[in-house]
Amino acid sequence: MHLRRGYALDNSIVILVVEDDPMIQSIVLEALEEGGFEAVIASSGEEAVDLLTDGDRFRGLVTDVNLGRDRMPGWEVGRRVREIDPAFPVVYMTGDSAAEWAARGVPNSILLTKPFAPSQVVAAVTQLLNTPNAGASPNT
Secondary structure, eight states: OOOOTTBOTTOOEEEEEEOSOHHHHHHHHHHHHHTTEEEEEESSHHHHHHHHTSSSOOSEEEEESOOOTTSOOHHHHHHHHHHHOTTOOEEEEESSOGGGHHHHSOTTOEEEESSOOHHHHHHHHHHHHHSTTOSOOTTO
16 A cells, blocks of 8 residues: 555554653644644654755654754754755644744745643644645744
8 A cells, every 4th residue: 555645554644753752742742633633752853864965755844953962953943844845734743942933944835832731733734734835934
C-alpha cells in the first residue's frame, strides 16, 4: 500500500514536533492528537532533518527554537524543510527568542510564545494547512 504525502494509513495528517523537553513534548502531542492530527516527536533538530528528508510522511512542522547547546536550532530546521518544500507549514515555539523571529524565521510561519495554550498549537497548524500563506511573515 502506498501512502499519500503526509497521511498515515488512517488518513490522519502527520505533524513533526521537534522539542527537547519531555513535558512540552507531551502537551503538544496530546493537543495535536485531540485536534485530529497524528504527531511524531523528534528530540533534536538533527533527528528532525533526518526524518524530514526521508520521504513525504509529514504535512507540517512544529519546532522549538532552542533545542540545546551545540545542537541545531529550530530556525535551521525550518530553513531545511523549506529547502525541500517552499510552502511547508512551519510553527515555531519559543520562550525567549521571539524577537529573533523576524530575522531568523522562515516567511509565512507562525510563532507561539511559551507559555501558550495547547489549543494554540492546533489552531496554528490548522491555519497554515488550510491557507499555506496565512501565517505572518517574519520579514514584513
